[in-house]
Amino acid sequence: MAKILTYPDKTLLQISGLVRDFNDISVKETIEELKKTIEENDIKGLSAIQIGIPKRIIVFKDKNQEFITMINPAIFGKSGKLIDSTESDESLPGIEITVKRYDTIKVMYQDIDKNDRFLTVSGDEAIFLQRKIDMAYGGYLFDKLDKKKQKEFFKQYGSYGDTCPSYFVKDKIIKALRYTLTLHAVLLIASLFFQFAKFVITYKTPIFVVEFIWVIFYALYAKYETRKYKNCTSCQGANIFGTSAIYLTIIFTIYIIALFL
């Protein structure tokens, strides 16, 4: 019997690939291992990645307690409204998360003999299959949370260690700059009415230089910080570039306004 991996085991993060070679003995072995693990644990079903095998294979028991094996499953249709579903999973023990699910789904998959099969399911079985198919595509319950709830989730249950974290020091640097620029803009308006705020005009160039260097420091540090994470290199670079460009534009705009006051 295989061990059911639990969050935050990094093996769960592997992307499951399509099964292409149906004669590969490991496909049959995986299915047998899944069946055995399901029986031993007395559960409804498993996605292969839950026992550490990154293949798009799902085995589950239908309403008649018969095993159904889905290879390369894909949801191609659904009906009914999105419903709130409070779920847990063997790979997320002790965790309950409310997510949106479709009441009825249509699934296309292949059986062990490579035949195309179709299944339309509703209710609990549809919800179960949506969760397991998500896993076969690298998605977990917490992926369906909004950013705020996800942050709370990671805080409570821990995150994935050396994979790309959701929150960086660079975010704090830019957040501090955001507050500074907001204050700067408020003081600039206040300088029209109050003497004490006029220093933002008197010292406009030094302030501009400090804010400019702040952005450059942010860009360099962010690049350094994200380099440590394999999953974040290029796109994060694009984000850093875009974010820096936005803030430089704001700083430059404030400086131009200060020139005319």
Place this chain on the structure above:
Amino acid sequence: MARLVVLGAGVSGHTAATFAKHWLGDSHEVVVISPNSKWNWIPSNIWVGVGQMTPEDVVFELAPVYQKAGIDFKQAKAVSIHPEGKKESEKPYVTIEYTDPSKKGEVEEVEYDYLINATGPKLNFAATPGLGPEHNSLSVCTYQHAAEANDHLQIAIEKMKKGEKQKFLIGTGHGMCTCQGAAFEYIFNIEHELRKAGVRDKAEIKWISNEQFLGDFGVAGLHIKWGGHIVSSKVLAESLFAERGLDWITGAHVKEVQKGKLSYELLDGTEGEEEFDFAMLIPPFSGVGLKAYDKEGNDITDKVFMPNGFMKVDADYTPKSFEEWKGDDWPKYYQNPDYPNMFAVGIAFAPPHPISKPAKSVNGTPITPAPPRTGMPSGIIGKTVAHSIVEMIQGKADKPMHHASMAEMGAACIASTGKGLFDGTAVALTVYPVVPDYDKYPGTGRDPEYTFGEIGLAGHWIKHILHYMFMWKAQLKPGWTLIPE
């Protein structure tokens, strides 16, 4: 003096022609033949389609740019290729028919030493009865189509402001379409604009596509950084659709589009109908219908082109099952196997097979996205082929030396999900390789370290900056050669 003739002036053809001329200088001739007088930065048509850009923002006149570059431009459509020449002359040539208003209808033979076929696709609206702007649905494939789509969108918005409900249907209009990414961008931009107009609650918006699963994008899906780890684009797409209140159907072959209603067949063989007030459906692509003739004047179109009208190149076209697909099936040099001085780039080359896992409905109807060959890969391929031809013309090589297989090539894509200086968003994606190499990267066929993406405002800014960068580059303004494809 050698002559390189380029058929087509889209992303791939324009890139090939301009770089070839840049490298060859005045000692050799480059001729571009395109039926269109303007160059169009197609990715920004999405923003024309929602009124955030005008058609003028995404096009420019080709003639002055080519004149500046020293390229001979003929505004004409290619009719036939004669790779063996004719009885009187062995010099290969193409027959063209002018679309330039001053010479409209005139036919000319243009001889070549090297030929690049970069004609792009024919928008095959006829594949689905009732599909297309001339019938019952809209398109954003050209800037004219996009402008028309925006006119309809504004009418729909006015109706919604008066309290009328409107149903939007966006996606693909046939089981064998490609360019799901463009439709994906459009549905999110429509949703964004409707929110901005304050009429989102009056709109029902639905996606209909031939993808096997939401987020396939015709490339067997991608991987996105989401919630601190890497997930399939399926998870991202489903979440985005749910978050924005968009409904969806996938695995659908649109059978017919009537006024305000379409019918479709699903993978499981079931059929359905959808009513709509506004439908933007991408058509399937086919070759532009070029013919080919041998020296004796015999039709050799079947020898030069695949049945779908795309040109045969150095790919392995042996019919294979999905399990047997390999990265090596894909062309490296884009050279025609029978006529080595003839190349095809961008959408014009015939791919050996799809990228997504193929599927048929239980009735036998193929419902599989065709492989995309647009955007960054088409630019890279155009430049690479130009490089090889230039070296052959200059006598530095007797065969193409530069390769750009889509199974060895990465690509970056930024998909707009709403335009706005501060509230815009876009999904930035990189994929490596474009065509999965299942031998090199068992499982997904892709390198997980270089296949990822993110969504956010920065992505939108990058997309907007890229618009101006590529318009600048294509107009051959100072520093154009430094801007990557």
